[in-house]
Amino acid sequence: MSQAAYLVGAAGAGALLVSLGVTYALTLRIRRLRLERERALSRAYEGFARDMHDLVGHWLWLASIRGELAHRRAAGDGPLREDLEEVLRAVRQAAHSVRNLSAAGHRISFPGEVARAKVLIEGFGAYCSVRVDVDELPEAVSTALGAVVREGVTNMLRHSRVKRCAVELVEQGGRLRLTVVNDGAPRRETSAPGSGVGNLRHRLEDLGGTVRASGGKDGWFTLIAELPDNFSE
Known part of the structure; x- marks a missing residue:
């Protein structure tokens, strides 16, 4: 070649x-x-x-x-x-x-439930104020607090003639504190929280938290959930 x-x-x-x-x-x-x-x-x-x-x-x-x-x-x-x-x-x-x-x-999330709550409540012709002072939440905490908001909104729409309500999440004294409050609640609903609140109590206990409900003679109903703030880190 x-x-x-x-x-x-x-x-x-x-x-x-x-x-x-x-x-x-x-x-x-x-x-x-x-x-x-x-x-x-x-x-x-x-x-x-x-x-x-x-x-x-x-x-x-x-x-x-x-x-x-x-x-x-x-x-x-x-x-x-x-x-x-x-x-x-x-x-x-x-x-x-x-x-x-x-x-x-x-999955239930706190931001999603707050946004939906505002739309639902205002759809009923009521006023809803929202205050959230916490930037980010771990998934487990977000799910638990989202369930609290959902339960609170469900109860106020089913059992109350709500005209005003407020959802607030803040950090106080080393704890996360979520408050859901509304007017128009009948007195019979303020003395004995239903099974939904009991389910929330078990959910938050797993995260070291607490939940309580109370009502006054003025027709305002308050749902408060608290968690250690180390979950927000």
Whole structure:
């Protein structure tokens, strides 16, 4: 083989190797792009599912509360009361299905519950003030305090003729202190907290916290939860 032929063969082999290298690099790049696209789509689907959960859950909860109030007011109308019972059962079943469908990917959070509480309460024509002096909360604390806000708002909308309420989270004396207060509470509700408060008490005890509820003769109802502030570090 002449030197010229050898050089041509070597150049051809080199070109083939370069071509194979480029092809391999492009293949890897395409695979990475596909994986990135799949991850982006997955994140988009998850975000859409969370948004749908919050939106549908919000309106189902509101419909349930409105339905309970209408059911209570229809005590003297038998047929209407029966119709409302059917509506309430359907709404509650739908709400239960939504919760089960997204339970794995949806968690209660304090910021989320405060935002939802303000929308719900103002949707009922009442005024709601919010004060939060704590920047960030660990997930367990955020979940626990979010449950307190949800319970407080649920009770005030179901059992009170609320016109004004306030949600406040501050750090005082080495502890986180959450206060949920509202007016319009009937006296019978101020003397005996329900099972919901008892469930909150167990939840906060696991974090070294406490929760208590009290009502006054003036119709104001107060729900207070406290936790050691070392959870906020």
